[in-house]
Amino acid sequence: MLWVRTTHGIIRRVVTAERILARWPLIVAGVVSLHLGFGLLGRGLWKPDEPREAAIATRMARPGGDLMVPHLGDSPFCEKPPLYYWVAAGSARLLGSGPVALRLPNLIYAVAAALLVGLLARAAAGRVAALGAGLLMGTFYLAYRVEIWIATDALLMMSVAGALLGCYRGLMAERGWPKLGWYTFMHAFLAVGFLTKNVVAWMVPALTLVAFVAWERRWSEFVAWELFAPLSVQGAAILPWVTAVAARPEGTSFLNAFFFNNLVGRFTEVPGVGYARSHPGSPATYLLQLPILLLPWSFLIVSAAAAAWRGSRVGARRSAWRFAAAAIVPGLVVLSAAATARDIYAALVMPGFALLGGLWAEGALSAPGRLDRAMAKATSVLLGAAAGLLPPALLLAVLHLKAPAPAAPVTVLIAGWAAATYLAARSWLAARGGSLESVLTRAVACWVVVWSCWAPLVFPLIDRAQDLGPVVRAAKSVAGDHPLALWQPDETIIAAMDFEAGLTPPRIAGVGELRQRLSVSPDLRLVAEATRAKSKEAGLTLLQERLGLTVQRRIDLPAPGGRSYVILVPNPAP
Secondary structure: OHHHHHHHHHHHHHHHHHHHHHOHHHHHHHHHHHHHHHHHHOOOOOOOOHHHHHHHHHHHHOOOOOOOOOEEOOEEOOOOOOHHHHHHHHHHHHHOOOHHHHHHHHHHHHHHHHHHHHHHHHHHHOHHHHHHHHHHHHHOHHHHHHHOOOOOHHHHHHHHHHHHHHHHHHHHOOOOHHHHHHHHHHHHHHHHHHHHHOOHHHHHHHHHHHHHHHHHOOHHHHHOHHHHOOHHHHHHHHHHHHHHHHOOOOHHHHHHHHHHHHHHHHHOOOOOOOHHHHOEOOOOHHHHHHHHHOOOOHHHHHHHHHHHHHHOOOOOOHHHHHHHHHOOHHHHHHHHHOOEOOHHHHHHHHHHHHHHHHHHHHHHOOOOOHHHHHHHHHHHHHHHHHHHHHHHHHHHHHHHOOOOOOHHHHHHHHHHHHHHHHHHHHHHHHHHHOOHHHHHHHHHHHHHHHOOOOHHHHHHHHHHHHOOHHHHHHHHHHHOOOOEEEEOOOHHHHHHHHHHHOOOOOEEOOHHHHHHHHHHOOOOEEEEEOOHHHOOHHHHHHHHHHHOEEEEEEEEOOOOOOOEEEEEEEOOOO
């Protein structure tokens, strides 16, 4: 009766697999939420972007806040349209202005992005592809960084995922209402993306559509009325905001900053803008960064790329493979041509990579090839190294810095270390046995555990170095009795002053301006950065020697990476 037991076991596994696949959206949402949990809810504001974005959103949330033009302190901040700040401000009004309240919408964006990519993969290849693509979208290293960060990129990535879903379904739909409905879906997400981060949100979906149509020679798609009629959806969403900004006395300069400086300035030098100097890059930057940004699935993406090379030429899913390639390659080429190259900008192509991985999973799990098995083994080795080395290395770093190491976080780290090492070992054994399904299941679990267990111990250490609260409180105590100004401040200290204390001191850029202000306010107090690692002490010496200022108080934030600030006072007259 051995064959009866064997058949029963096979049927039970098939039924179990069917149940799992039927619940793929719940699995994806649960894994993504667990993966992001502590990064969203268990830390403070980290520079460089979070203090600025939090201050902009909370200023917008105040009674009478400007909803049309974001403000950093009391100055217009025309880098990005206001949709992300509207949502964050709404969350702040409901739940308070702390970091957790401001980050909660990001959880929605992250889960929605993973589910939208899953739905795209489901339409292209089935439920296995949906589950694989959704899990990849939620666990890429770059996706994690983007989605836990108070910044516009999480909402932007979600909008790209939604637009790609609408684009693919629109391309595959019958002419008439089905095609119109899906292209309307695409345009709605393009409008969300535009109101989040300008025309850049259109880049990947538009390039994907053009490249795919050209590849498949579906030229009639370019004149399909169903593609262009829903542009009215974007107009209805975008034009009211543009009109409201244009109606202001400074409207022309605001719109120029939104739509010219912030777009063209990313690709070439624009006088007075400076984007190209702050994040310089080269054409090879993103290609060199991709193995890191796609962790821990970099090896699997290699196998997926090889499958795409074959599948885009022959096979029943040729169009799906081509769409995935079109969602990656043209966007990377344009990003590489830009003068700026910040790794988070590559978030635009993460949905394409997730789709690529999902399509690969659909074929590889049923009929793995030699390369698939090799890359699965390499992934298991990589995860084994991360599980075995990362938690103890971080624990030793905390102890070396003589930072607090409470029992509970240390216990979580040690337990996670053991669990992740066990899961990595099981993944390796499954890889040796040729069971790709078991490899990937245990690999996902291992990554979520290893990437989460150290956070309760390490994040508080980073928090204390990033917290500008001591500087803000010192400035606030001085501002009650003396005029206060900021010397050559960056966005971080401007934001911290406004976010934590509602202070908007004047900003002084040069010695001549400072002399003039001292002549009007001899008892002026000046807040200046004095971080040695950033060579700020040379400027401090200049102020002391040329203007006779004295350090009244110095605030050194702790390691790792803590900044230093001073409060300067004029020397008393002889």
